[in-house]
Amino acid sequence: MKQGYLIGIDVGTQSAKVVIFNLLGEQICEGHQPLRPLVIPAPQLAEHPDDDLWSSLSAACQKAMQQFRVLGLDEGAILGAGLCVIRCCRVLLKPDGALAWPVINWMDRRLNQPWQYHESYGDVRYLTTTSGYITHRLTGEFKDTSANYIGWWPMDNQRQAWSEDAASWQRCNLTREQVFDVVKPGEILGTLTPLAAEATGLPAGLPIVATAHDKAVEALGSGSLRQGVCLVSLGTYIGAMVHGDSAQTEAKNFWPFQASVPGKYLYECMGVRRGMWTVSWFRDQFGGAMAEVASWGESIEALLSKEASQVPAGSEGLITLHDWAAPAEAEYRKGAFIGFDGRHTRAHMFRSLLEGIALTMKNHMDGMAEELGKPFTQIILSGGGANSDLMMQIFADVFGLPTQRNRMKSAAAIGCAINAGIAVGAFDSYQQASERLVQPAEAFQPNEENHRLYNAINQQVYRPLHDHLDPLLMRLSDITG
Incomplete structure (x- = not known):
């Protein structure tokens, strides 16, 4: 069995959590950072303030890596990081990948409808998910997992690729040029840029792996x-x-x-x-x-x-x-x-x-x-x-x-580590990875x-x-x- 460590990156509605595991499924260290409260500009609207997803993730990564270094462990033995970010949000990006508008949260009623441009949004070049945005911040790539497109997106879930049906794109009011390329869960999205390494404390060149929603x-x-x-x-x-x-x-x-x-x-x-x-x-x-x-x-x-x-x-x-x-x-x-x-x-x-x-x-x-x-x-x-x-x-x-x-409550982080382990060849199968990382605890009888x-x-x-x-x-x- 290959030796090393896997990272699970889990950014939810209320907090960002980064967990580092060894290949036996043992949690080595963890970084946790609460997100700021949502901004509610009007009833049934909800946005993440400023660049809070990225700021919270960066802080959580720094905390986890600080513990990793205190333990004297080898950063070169970190094999990959699986990335999971809250689903059903909409992110509007400028041509350079920067936020054109605060991230629109899944509780916002605007997401019950197809994308509609408003002049207040400014220069919007790309529309993507939270995982697509964070992937870009980490790797510089305009890529995302195919498995985090829920709602008004022309995604073909059976092919795990963008739809080839023109009517589907029309219903969603989108064009192919407005969205990122997609890969399947368990595939590498890109590697960590030096700029992202400086912000997060993670090692530059680290493979960032696609998960799902x-x-x-x-x-x-x-x-x-x-x-x-x-x-x-x-x-x-x-x-x-x-x-x-x-x-x-x-x-x-x-x-x-x-x-x-x-x-x-x-x-x-x-x-x-x-x-x-x-x-x-x-x-x-x-x-x-x-x-x-x-x-x-x-x-x-x-x-x-x-x-x-x-x-x-x-x-x-x-x-x-x-x-x-x-x-x-x-x-x-x-x-x-x-x-x-x-x-x-x-x-x-x-x-x-x-x-x-x-x-x-x-x-x-x-x-x-x-x-x-x-x-x-x-x-x-x-x-x-x-x-x-x-x-x-x-x-x-x-x-x-x-x-x-x-036993370990960080289920999404464990799932991220499983996807990352598959991508870098640390596990032979999803079943083997699940048996190694998932550790059952108490069962309550009715x-x-x-x-x-x-x-x-x-x-x-x-x-x-x-x-x-x-x-x-x-x-x-x-x-x-």
């Missing part, structure tokens, strides 16, 4: 390659996904995307927009009284989870509907807490938030499993929420299935009594909520805007 990379890095295993990614956007072999272009309950394994597909059902962001929102709005206690060594989230663990399943009738960020097809929707009475405390609200996430995901995932004709046998949770024993148990109880987390209770709440109350609330929320939207 962030959820597909996370699925690869979670080990969810086996039939019946579904990954639930607990991020700002909470998604659920399984791997498949065919495009399934007629699917009604899920979307087929390019997977991080070339030629494979990732089936993803509808998720929860601003899912774990809602948990952070609750912490910031209602956890202030815990700040002094948290300074003793535990996070506010951990203390809230301890409180909520004492609340019975079902939160004694308190229900949370997760529409803090409404879907494009129903922009009038709002989040809701329903069922308050005198018993309810902050702990009930926090537990109800977590239960609402699990119930929402179960309803979306049931439709996907039924359409595929393959019931789920195990759930893997990834992301920061998987650190919570309470969240793990709630998912097990809602689904009635074993729910597992992995409580059957709680499972029956959640089923009753879901069938009789939770599923019909939108039918009853949508007419009222439409009227509220008309009144308040």
